[in-house]
Structure formats: structure tokens, C-alpha cells
Amino acid sequence: MRTLIMIFLIQFWAFNFAYAGQTELDKEQARAQKLGITLTDGDRTDLLNKGWRARRSGEKGPLVRETSRPQDYVGNFDRGTVEFNPKWRNYSYHKVNVPSGTVLDGAVMGACNFTQIEPNTEAFDRTPGFFGHNLVFRNCNLSNVKTYPDWTVEESCNNAQVDYIKGLDPDGNQTIVDTVFVASRSEDVPKTRTKAPGAMSKSD
Amino acid sequence: MIRLFVILSILLFSQNSFAALTSDSAWEVRTTGDNTNGSCYDTGGSGTDYSQQDAAQLSLTDLTTSGAGATTITSVTGGFTSQMVDNCIRIASGTNFTAGYYEIVTFTDTNNVVLDRTPTAGGAGSVGAGKVGGAAADPEQVTSGVVAGNTVWIKAGTYSVTVNTDTAGSGGSAIQWIGYNASRGDWPRGTDRPLIDCADTRGNGVVSDVDFQQWYNLRVQDCTGTGFALSNDNAFVWNVKSSSNTGAGFSQVDGSTAYAFFEIESASNGVEGVDGNIASTVGGSYYSSYIHDNSGEGISAGAGSIFFNTIIAQNGGDGVSDVSRALNSVSWGNTGVNSDGWDEIDSQLETLINTVGSENGRMGFVGTANVENIFDYNQYEGNSSAGLSNQTAGDNDVTADAAFTDGANDDFTVGSTSSLINAGSPGSNMAIGLAGTYKNNIGVDQDDTVTAGGGSTDLLGVIQ
Numbered sequence: 001m002r003t004l005i006m007i008f009l010i011q012f013w014a015f016n017f018a019y020a021g022q023t024e025l026d027k028e029q030a031r032a033q034k035l036g037i038t039l040t041d042g043d044r045t046d047l048l049n050k051g052w053r054a055r056r057s058g059e060k061g062p063l064v065r066e067t068s069r070p071q072d073y074v075g076n077f078d079r080g081t082v083e084f085n086p087k088w089r090n091y092s093y094h095k096v097n098v099p100s101g102t103v104l105d106g107a108v109m110g111a112c113n114f115t116q117i118e119p120n121t122e123a124f125d126r127t128p129g130f131f132g133h134n135l136v137f138r139n140c141n142l143s144n145v146k147t148y149p150d151w152t153v154e155e156s157c158n159n160a161q162v163d164y165i166k167g168l169d170p171d172g173n174q175t176i177v178d179t180v181f182v183a184s185r186s187e188d189v190p191k192t193r194t195k196a197p198g199a200m201s202k203s204d
Numbered sequence: 205m206i207r208l209f210v211i212l213s214i215l216l217f218s219q220n221s222f223a224a225l226t227s228d229s230a231w232e233v234r235t236t237g238d239n240t241n242g243s244c245y246d247t248g249g250s251g252t253d254y255s256q257q258d259a260a261q262l263s264l265t266d267l268t269t270s271g272a273g274a275t276t277i278t279s280v281t282g283g284f285t286s287q288m289v290d291n292c293i294r295i296a297s298g299t300n301f302t303a304g305y306y307e308i309v310t311f312t313d314t315n316n317v318v319l320d321r322t323p324t325a326g327g328a329g330s331v332g333a334g335k336v337g338g339a340a341a342d343p344e345q346v347t348s349g350v351v352a353g354n355t356v357w358i359k360a361g362t363y364s365v366t367v368n369t370d371t372a373g374s375g376g377s378a379i380q381w382i383g384y385n386a387s388r389g390d391w392p393r394g395t396d397r398p399l400i401d402c403a404d405t406r407g408n409g410v411v412s413d414v415d416f417q418q419w420y421n422l423r424v425q426d427c428t429g430t431g432f433a434l435s436n437d438n439a440f441v442w443n444v445k446s447s448s449n450t451g452a453g454f455s456q457v458d459g460s461t462a463y464a465f466f467e468i469e470s471a472s473n474g475v476e477g478v479d480g481n482i483a484s485t486v487g488g489s490y491y492s493s494y495i496h497d498n499s500g501e502g503i504s505a506g507a508g509s510i511f512f513n514t515i516i517a518q519n520g521g522d523g524v525s526d527v528s529r530a531l532n533s534v535s536w537g538n539t540g541v542n543s544d545g546w547d548e549i550d551s552q553l554e555t556l557i558n559t560v561g562s563e564n565g566r567m568g569f570v571g572t573a574n575v576e577n578i579f580d581y582n583q584y585e586g587n588s589s590a591g592l593s594n595q596t597a598g599d600n601d602v603t604a605d606a607a608f609t610d611g612a613n614d615d616f617t618v619g620s621t622s623s624l625i626n627a628g629s630p631g632s633n634m635a636i637g638l639a640g641t642y643k644n645n646i647g648v649d650q651d652d653t654v655t656a657g658g659g660s661t662d663l664l665g666v667i668q
Binding site for chain 1: 395403404405407425426427428429447448449450451471472473474475496497498499500504518519520537538539540541542543548563564565566586588589590612613614
């Protein structure tokens with residue numbers, strides 16, 4: 001048992017060491033100062049240990065940065081939970097806290113993108129009484145978003161469900177190379193189905 | 205003498221059999237039209253253009269010809285007039301008739317006209333159904349009829365089709381597909397442009413897969429694949445918006461060359477804004493365009509790509525990858541752990557001047573180790589990791605806040621406190637002929653008279 005704990009601790013140390021970053025801390029410290037943010041001890045520890053800190057709700061700028069990300073950020077196709085702010089219109093691969101009853105209109109907002117990598121993905125927090133109920137979508141990209149009966153999804157939205165197929169770009173990086181149509185609406189996705197070969201998932 | 209007659213007959217017969225619509229034919233498409241209508245008119249002719257109306261001028265179901273190769277069509281019902289010369293008749297069906305579009309070249313009498321080529325190559329025609337004049341109901345319908353040099357006018361409205369080109373244009377005789385609102389040539393903006401709506405069911409909105417096609421004043425949306433799929437050489441796209449597609453907004457297949465985008469907008473698409481010619485040595489040219497809020501990269505551009513007066517903002521990957529030349533452009537606020545404003549400036553002596561790479565998820569500009577570029581008068585600030593990587597700073601670069609009026613809401617005018625004002629290269633003033641007070645700013649906006657919150661959002665045509 002003791003040996004197992006030692007191994008675990010060594011792996012934990014090695015993992016953190018691999019991402020340890022005084023540089024990231026210094027960069028973020030300078031940037032935070034410009035943004036008027038004071039880094040907490042927890043932020044400093046995170047930056048030193050894993051190279052990024054948890055993004056603050058309402059923080060200005062891109063939702064995901066090298067040195068600040070949503071607290072539950074997992075990877076490029078599972079970017080974590082963020083608050084809704086009409087000044088940001090691209091929520092691809094995020095889960096969003098949108099107050100219940102909100103009307104989301106891409107023509108008014110300038111754009112409106114909630115694309116997810118896998119069919120029928122939960123893209124909205126649906127905490128009862130607060131978020132994600134009775135939403136109205138107009139002129140939005142809801143590709144692969146799981147929809148609900150209490151929502152109004154107007155015809156001007158795209159709720160197509162597809163498998164995104166992975167491949168390599170000329171530089172050898174993984175990228176999306178194709179789409180395979182599954183259904184034109186969230187509710188039409190077959191309950192049992194076989195994913196297309198090479199279909200991407202949130203863990204890619 | 206007999207031999208001469210035979211030769212002349214063969215020549216005449218050949219001409220009539222294989223002639224085609226003229227290169228200056230103009231087609232009319234409107235949602236209130238009908239796909240059985242004649243739809244086109246020879247603009248060099250002297251007849252009356254009956255294509256620019258909803259209904260056909262004449263509908264007949266008793267067309268006949270005298271035999272194989274005959275170019276005269278006859279109707280006992282009749283109704284042909286001399287003013288129908290130069291109009292197209294669409295023959296939809298009939299015994300021995302080849303369905304298609306034919307031009308009336310000669311009026312004989314109310315019961316007989318001569319066509320540009322025979323509609324009955326295989327034998328005498330009977331019970332032919334055809335309509336003279338009237339617009340087509342969707343642009344896909346006319347793809348089989350157009351020839352090099354033709355113009356297809358598409359009136360504002362919603363078209364639920366995939367437009368898949370059939371016929372190549374040629375150098376100097378491209379095929380033009382032009383959207384309009386109320387009258388031909390009115391150059392509509394915004395939602396006044398015709399819409400090709402995939403309605404979440406069709407893969408692509410436009411498939412431009414033959415050479416020399418030009419597209420103007422259109423919108424494409426809600427496709428389950430790519431909105432605007434270009435796989436031809438010499439493509440030209442102007443004032444076209446492609447949005448909310450599950451795939452890319454625009455795509456260019458590797459190996460195709462010489463394509464240019466003017467004033468395009470690609471927004472909220474599920475992959476890249478533009479999936480460019482990344483493996484080719486001939487990337488595209490982007491002028492006064494706006495690529496934003498796409499799930500993946502703004503533009504995977506390809507070597508040789510050129511950016512001029514273009515904004516790439518708030519995309520989910522790099523703003524631009526594989527960039528060669530950028531002037532007076534902006535890559536701003538692109539989100540992601542590895543998202544750079546301008547990535548892979550990877551050839552020797554590429555040129556980036558007066559360009560912004562700020563507020564991106566990682567770097568502003570990323571070059572290639574040991575590769576020197578012409579890089580100066582650029583602005584980078586607020587990027588998560590660094591402004592520059594593998595790129596030597598220019599002597600006149602700016603690292604203070606760009607202070608756009610409201611970039612998050614499409615307003616990339618310079619605010620009164622912007623570091624971009626008068627910080628650009630003296631040799632790149634773009635304000636020639638424009639009203640206002642202009643200096644040499646970095647970025648798209650060259651007007652230094654606006655104050656925060658008061659700027660126009662139509663930056664030299666960037667924002668539609």
C-alpha cells in the first residue's frame with residue numbers, strides 16, 4: 001500500500017513538474033495587472049503547477065487562453081462551462097450558463113455559435129429556476145446541440161447532428177476532415193446508432 | 205454540283221445541330237418563377253426580354269419538328285411573335301425532344317420559329333412541351349443550361365437547393381452568378397441578398413466545381429457540410445456571406461488555384477471560417493473580408509495567401525494559419541489554448557505590415573525559426589503567451605492597447621485612445637479618395653476622426 005502511495009505521489013509530482021511554470025505565472029501576472037485582476041494564491045499555485053489558472057466569470061477576452069481557462073476545462077473539444085455574455089458569440093465546445101427565458105438571436109448578436117463535437121451534446125446548464133430553460137434560438141448554429149421541448153428553436157437555426165470525422169492536416173496535426181450526417185434535428189438522432197468510423201469525441 | 209450541295213448541307217446541318225446559347229445570354233432566377241420557364245435572353249439581341257417576369261410569355265404543348273436535325277419548331281396552337289426572338293424556350297418533354305434550353309433565333313410566323321440548334325436530333329418531334337420567357341425558380345435549375353460568358357441574375361428570396369455548377373467558363377468568359385434585390389445591379393447588402401438555405405438537411409449550399417465561376421451578392425446558411433465548396437480554378441467570390449453551417453463556411457480543395465475573396469463574411473460555422481488551400485503553394489487572396497465566430501480556425505489559408513484589409517476575430521482556433529502576406533488586417537480575440545492570431549508565417553521574406561495580432565489565446569504572430577520576414581509596423585498586445593514567436597520584432601511595432609471601439613460587437617474602428625492611430629507605415633495609406641481625416645493607422649480603420657463608440661461599423665466594406 002505504501003509503495004502504491006509512493007508511486008502515486010511520484011507520478012503526481014512528475015505530472016505537475018511537467019507543467020510547472022514560473023514563466024506562465026510571470027506572464028499571467030503581467031496580463032492580470034492590465035485586466036485589473038489580482039491573482040489569488042490558488043491562481044499562483046495553479047499557474048505554477050499546471051500552467052493555467054481558472055478563468056473568472058465575466059473576464060474580458062477569449063474564453064480559453066493558454067494561461068486561463070474555465071475551471072472544468074478538459075480539452076479542445078470539451079472547453080468547460082462559461083457564463084453567457086452577449087459580447088461573446090462563439091461558445092463552440094463550451095457548456096453555457098444562459099439565464100432561463102433568454103432570446104438568443106444571431107442577427108442581433110452578430111453571430112451565435114454553440115457547435116459541439118458529438119451529436120446530442122448538453123451545451124447548456126439547465127439548473128432549474130436559473131439556467132437553460134425556455135430559451136429561444138434564432139439565427140444560431142446549434143450543430144450537435146441537444147435540444148429540449150421547453151426551448152423554441154426557430155427554422156433559421158441549424159440543429160443538424162453529424163459525426164465529425166478526424167484526419168491529419170498537411171502538417172500532421174489532427175483536424176476535422178469530413179462530416180457524416182446523422183439527423184437534421186436533435187430529437188431525430190437514433191437512440192441506438194453506430195458512430196461513423198473515425199468520428200471525433202469530446203476526448204479528442 | 206450534287207457533291208457541293210451535300211457538303212453545304214452537312215455544314216449547315218452541323219452548325220444547326222451543335223450551336224449553343226450565346227455567351228452573352230442572361231438568365232433570370234426568382235422565387236416567384238417556374239423551373240419550366242424559358243429563363244434566359246440573348247442580351248445582344250433586339251427582341252423583348254421576357255425572362256424578367258414570373259410567368260412564361262407563351263406555353264405550348266403541341267410542338268413538333270419535321271425530322272431529325274430540324275431546327276424549326278412548329279405549333280398548331282401558335283402564339284410566337286417577332287419580339288420573342290433572342291428569348292429562350294425551355295422544352296421540357298416530348299417525343300424525340302431533348303429537354304433543354306434553346307434560343308429562338310428567327311421568327312417565321314405565329315406557328316413557326318427557328319432555334320439555335322435542333323431539339324430533335326433523333327427523329328421528328330411531336331407533343332413537345334415548351335415555354336418561352338419567364339424566370340426560373342431556383343439557380344440550380346439553370347446550371348445545365350448556362351454556357352461560358354453567361355450571367356445568372358438571382359433575385360432576393362430564399363432558395364432551398366444546392367447549386368452545383370455544371371459548365372466551366374473560360375478566361376475572359378467566366379460564368380457570373382449575381383444576386384440582386386429589387387433591380388439587376390443594385391448590389392444588395394445584408395439580408396437583402398438572396399439566401400441559399402440548406403435547412404439543416406443538405407450537405408453543401410454551393411458546389412463550384414468547374415473553372416471560371418464568379419459569385420456575387422449571396423448568402424448561404426445551415427448546411428450540414430460546407431456552405432460554399434469551391435474546387436475549381438479561377439474562382440471569384442464577392443459580397444457573399446456563409447454562416448451557421450455544420451462544416452466550413454467556405455472551402456477550397458487542395459490543388460485548385462487562383463481564387464479570390466472580396467468582402468466575404470464567414471460566421472458561426474462548425475469548422476473553419478475558410479478551409480483554404482493549405483497544401484497548395486497557391487493560397488487564396490482575401491480582401492476586405494470578415495471571418496468571425498467560427499468553431500475552428502478563422503482561415504486555414506495555405507502558402508501564398510494574401511490578406512488585405514481583412515478582419516479575423518473570435519474564432520475557436522488560429523485566426524489564420526499558413527499566412528504569407530498581410531497588410532492592414534486584424535486577427536483579434538481568437539479563443540483556444542493553442543490559438544494564435546497569425547500562425548505559421550513560414551516562407552522566406554513574407555510580408556506583414558500594418559497588421560494587428562492581439563488578444564488571442566496564445567500568440568499574436570508565429571513565424572518559423574531562422575526565417576526572416578519583412579515584418580514591421582504591426583501591433584500585438586494582450587495575447588496570452590506572447591506577441592511574437594520565432595518572429596523578430598519590427599523597429600516600429602506597437603505593443604500598447606489597440607483599443608478598438610467595440611471589437612466584440614464588430615466595431616473595429618479605432619477609439620480615440622487607440623495605439624493604432626498614425627502608427628502605421630507611411631507608405632500604406634489606404635485613404636485615397638475617402639472623406640475624412642486620415643493618417644497611417646495600423647489595422648483596417650484608417651480614419652482617425654472617430655471617437656470611442658461613434659465609429660462606423662462599415663470599414664471600407666468589411667462589415668456587411
